[in-house]
Each structure stands twice: as C-alpha cells, then as structure tokens.
Amino acid sequence: MRVNPANWQVFKDPEGSVQLIRRLVLENASQYASRYFLAFICMALVAGSTAASAWIMKDVINQVFVNRDAFMIYVTAGVVMMIFTVKGASTFGQMVILSRIGNAIIADCQRRLFQRITEQDLSYFDRTALGDLSTRVQHNTTAARNVLEMLVITLGRDILTIIGLVGVMIVQNPAMSAFAILIMPPAIIGVSVLVRRVRKHAKSQFVSTTHILSTLQETAIGIRIVKAFGMEDHMRARMNTAVADVEHRSNKIASLTARTSPLMETLGGFAIALVILYGGYSVVNLDQDPGAFFAFITALLLAYEPAKRLARLHVNLNNNLVGVRLMYELIDDVPELTDKPDAAELVVRGGEIRFDNVRFSYGESAALNGLTMVAEPGKTTALVGASGAGKSTVFSLIERFYEPDSGDISIDGQNTGDVSVASLRAHIAVVTQDTFLFDMSIRDNIALGRSGASDAEIEQAARDANAHDFIMDLPGGYDAPAGEGGGRLSGGQRQRVAIARAMLRDAPILLLDEATSALDAESETKVQAALTRLMEGRTTLVIAHRLATVRHADAIHVLDRGRLVESGTHDSLYAQDGIYRRLCELQFQDGNSKPDETERQSPVSKPAAE
Numbered sequence: 001m002r003v004n005p006a007n008w009q010v011f012k013d014p015e016g017s018v019q020l021i022r023r024l025v026l027e028n029a030s031q032y033a034s035r036y037f038l039a040f041i042c043m044a045l046v047a048g049s050t051a052a053s054a055w056i057m058k059d060v061i062n063q064v065f066v067n068r069d070a071f072m073i074y075v076t077a078g079v080v081m082m083i084f085t086v087k088g089a090s091t092f093g094q095m096v097i098l099s100r101i102g103n104a105i106i107a108d109c110q111r112r113l114f115q116r117i118t119e120q121d122l123s124y125f126d127r128t129a130l131g132d133l134s135t136r137v138q139h140n141t142t143a144a145r146n147v148l149e150m151l152v153i154t155l156g157r158d159i160l161t162i163i164g165l166v167g168v169m170i171v172q173n174p175a176m177s178a179f180a181i182l183i184m185p186p187a188i189i190g191v192s193v194l195v196r197r198v199r200k201h202a203k204s205q206f207v208s209t210t211h212i213l214s215t216l217q218e219t220a221i222g223i224r225i226v227k228a229f230g231m232e233d234h235m236r237a238r239m240n241t242a243v244a245d246v247e248h249r250s251n252k253i254a255s256l257t258a259r260t261s262p263l264m265e266t267l268g269g270f271a272i273a274l275v276i277l278y279g280g281y282s283v284v285n286l287d288q289d290p291g292a293f294f295a296f297i298t299a300l301l302l303a304y305e306p307a308k309r310l311a312r313l314h315v316n317l318n319n320n321l322v323g324v325r326l327m328y329e330l331i332d333d334v335p336e337l338t339d340k341p342d343a344a345e346l347v348v349r350g351g352e353i354r355f356d357n358v359r360f361s362y363g364e365s366a367a368l369n370g371l372t373m374v375a376e377p378g379k380t381t382a383l384v385g386a387s388g389a390g391k392s393t394v395f396s397l398i399e400r401f402y403e404p405d406s407g408d409i410s411i412d413g414q415n416t417g418d419v420s421v422a423s424l425r426a427h428i429a430v431v432t433q434d435t436f437l438f439d440m441s442i443r444d445n446i447a448l449g450r451s452g453a454s455d456a457e458i459e460q461a462a463r464d465a466n467a468h469d470f471i472m473d474l475p476g477g478y479d480a481p482a483g484e485g486g487g488r489l490s491g492g493q494r495q496r497v498a499i500a501r502a503m504l505r506d507a508p509i510l511l512l513d514e515a516t517s518a519l520d521a522e523s524e525t526k527v528q529a530a531l532t533r534l535m536e537g538r539t540t541l542v543i544a545h546r547l548a549t550v551r552h553a554d555a556i557h558v559l560d561r562g563r564l565v566e567s568g569t570h571d572s573l574y575a576q577d578g579i580y581r582r583l584c585e586l587q588f589q590d591g592n593s594k595p596d597e598t599e600r601q602s603p604v605s606k607p608a609a610e
Contacts, residue, residue, distance in 0.1 A: 020325060024144060025148070042094035043160060050087065050302055052083050053087075061290055109327060114137065131209075131214030154313055158309050173293070348508045376554065384558045386583070389559040397416075399430070411509070428507050439484040462497075465534075470496070499527065
C-alpha cells in the first residue's frame, strides 16, 4: 500500500504517537475551534468549581464547627449550592458540545474514507477484504473521535482540575503537598510498561475484528452456496475462531487497562496515609489550623479521580491510536490509476476501439500477451475463447479499471490513458451476465444511467428494454424496491432493468458480457429483443460464451492465452480448421452441423426480416 509522501509520515516511526496526534488535532482544530473554545470554558468552570469545593472546606470546619458561627452556616451552605449548580450546568454544556463535535468528526472521517475508497481502482479491491474496509469506516473513525475527546477532556477538565486542587493544597500546606507528589514517578513508570503491551494487543484485535466482518459478509453473500454444500459448520467454526480471538484480545486489553487502578489505588493510599499521619500530628500536637488540614485532605481526595484518569490516558490513547493509524493509512493511500494533469475529454466520433500490442498481468499471472485487435465503429465485434483467454480483461482495460503494463488502447485515435476517466466511462454502457442492482427503487436504478433524466425518459428506456410491463405489475411500480443486489427481482427482470439503465445512458460504445446465457427461454427472448434495440448504431463488443449467439456479428476475434489467434466472420472462421471450429464442435457435439442451423436468434443475430 503506497502512502503519499506529501502527507504526514505516520508509519515511519512505529510508535509515531506524537506525529499522529498532531496531525489529528491540526486537521480538526480549526474547523471546530469555536465549539472547542466553549467546551474549554465549560471545563474550566468545572475545574474551578471542584477546586472551590475543596477550598470552602476550610470555612466549613473553622467557621461552622470550630467557631460555631450561625450566620456562616447559611453563607457557606449558599456558596456550596452555587458551586455545585455551576459545576452541574458546566458539565452538561461540556458533554453536549463535545458529543456534537465528536459526532461531526466521525461523520467527516467517514465521508473522507468513503471518498478515498470510491477513488481506488479495482486492484485495490482485489487485495483488500470487505471486513477490513468496514472496520476502518466504522471502528477507526470512532477511534479518531475518542482520541480527540480524551485529549480535550484531559487538557480542559482533568489537568485544570488538578492544577486548581494542587494550588489549594500548596496554599493550605506546602509540606504535605510534597508527600502527595511522591506517587508520580512510580505511576509514570508503571503506566509506560502497560502502554507497550496494550498497543500490541490492539493491533491484533483489529485484525481479528476484520475477520469477523469478512466471515459475516461472505456468509451473507454466498448463503446459497453455504446451504447447498452444507458449509454451515465450517463457517461457524471460522466465525467462532475469530470471535474467540477478539474476546481474548479484548480481555487482555481490559485487564491491562484495569491494572492502572490498583497501581494508582496503592500509591494513592500510601500518599493519603502519609498526609493523614503528618497532618493529624500537626493539628493535635502543633496546634495547626484544622480547617486548612481538612481543605487539604478534600483537595487531595478530589484530585485522586482526575489523577487516575490521567494515568489511564496513555493506555487508552494508544489503544485508540491503532485505529487512527489504520484510518490515515487508507486516507493516505494514493490510487494507482489517476488522471494525468493534462488529461483531455474523450471525443467519440465513430467509436473505433483499437488494441496495439497490449500486455497486462494480474500480479505474476499474464492475462494479455501482446494483444492487437480492432473493433470497428458502429459494428458488432465478438470476443471468443476459452476461460482465461483474456476476454473479461479486454473489457476491464477498455473501461480503464486497470492500466495496461505496455501497449496502447485507443478510441477514435485517442489513447485512453490520456483522457479523463470520467469522460471515458461516460461514453461506455455495460450490460453483464451477473447484473447488480442497488438497494433502491427501480426508478432510481434506471436513473443511474444518466444523471438528471426525467421520469418520462426513464419510462421510455424501460419500454425500450421490455421492462415497463413487469415494472407496472410490481407493488409500487417504478417506486418498488429492487432489494439488495436486485434480490426482489428475477434474473430476467434484473437484466431488463440493467438494459434500461444502458438505454438511458445512450453511450456510443456498448460492452455486453453474454447478458442472456443464464436466462430461461421466455426471459431470453425479451432480453434479446431489448438488446437488439440497444445495439443499433453503437460500437458493440460482446463476450461470447455461447458461440451460436454471435454468428451474425460483423467480426469475431478468437483469443487464446491473451493473444488474437483468429479473426473473421462466423462462416469464414468455421470454414477454417482452427480454434473457433473446435470450440463450436465442443459446444454442439456435431462436427457436421453448424450452430446457426439449430440455434434461435440471438441479440447479435440479424433481425428476421433480413
């Protein structure tokens, strides 16, 4: 995974916490500065109220219990009520403001992550699991919020509270303050040891969490295969292993985080005990001010909780920084396929597609080995060959889902690498064998073909695709939901919606991946008629799995191991004793009979009137 060198090098230093926090703060501070300022004011009021509640203990003891001043009872009670009213209102304001900022940060990070995901080319999705992406968008964005919230609360509430309370302690008794501060060095050492172990387990926990999501998604997507092959126990075993590992890691992190409590409790107990011994001795034997002693003890006890939170801060911070690192890893990942700075807009005049000595590999596996071929403008060109011959790769390269390793691909003489990806794909319509519809209304699925299309244009596209009648029979008509992946529709219905989408796009180049091979006879007839309308006047490339469906194509290119080995019409290729004829004979089991003598008309067949 490549990281943009212009961005922060958050992975250069494995620990890298300071750089990571600095980047996170700088990217969010300016946008939410005014709201953070209000939150800091609220937290300062909370800290001041806490310090005041300790300070007033001197007057409570001296004026009320020692001097027995009746008037001061009312004054002190009123002041206490004011202190805690201000503290309660300030705490409410702080919580609401920080929650809204946190939710905005999560939303912003999720938008940034999704934008980066959609910018990636297909090779990124080939190597990245869905569970990994889901975890980064959900868990890691929350981690970013948690880090910022911990920092803000620590700076604005806990540190200010401790400063105020320590100030009270020092004013009341400097000598006893020294005893309380003795716990700091051993606490820092103990927490540092815990942090290193938490970071290690947090990384492993993330990996196991992605395994849970991946297993869940695979099971849901492939549930028919899971059921058909009795894979339930196998998938449950995979899930149980991943869940058990997450549980183990979570328990370890919880255990390590919890160890800060006994550490701080023990050290705090020693400090408080020393203070009580010294302070009690001073009050009893040296006639020191009892009010000052109680104010000091109150401040010390109130400082104990924010001190424990500060001790846990480093542990919790590093636990969440793992997620922040992984979030920025995705945000900084530069797509391999981007427009050139001077990329032009594609202008299609006729729609000629030309491959010139194109080579391409998926990793170490060669898919195209110097392919040279032409698809004539306004004509139908079929791609034929065994599985792995490179047919689907040709489609992927035309749409520029991948870049060729070498060679040139051009449309009307314009190299596809020199034009913008958006303009290239705007001139191409695709209908595949495995049609994918989004979980939205049928109207919205068709409208994806062209942004801003009117309802009348959408309906006309559906009519041209032989889809209008079945759509109107659905509850809700065009507003009926297609379901996830189009699951509420039959295969033939999904294909006709996809064709309507391509009709609406009205692109000069059409790519068909044998859109009728998995349909029954009745559905195929309707889809074939729709495809015939769609292909009129367009440069059409067809991946042919059933050779009989392309017998009237203007040109048939036979691919073998990524090379063009035969080219011609059906009759000329069948007359040759080559790969095409052998493929025909394998499909029809009859070397003396041409497929066009028995097969019905196909979407690339000439109309019956001809």
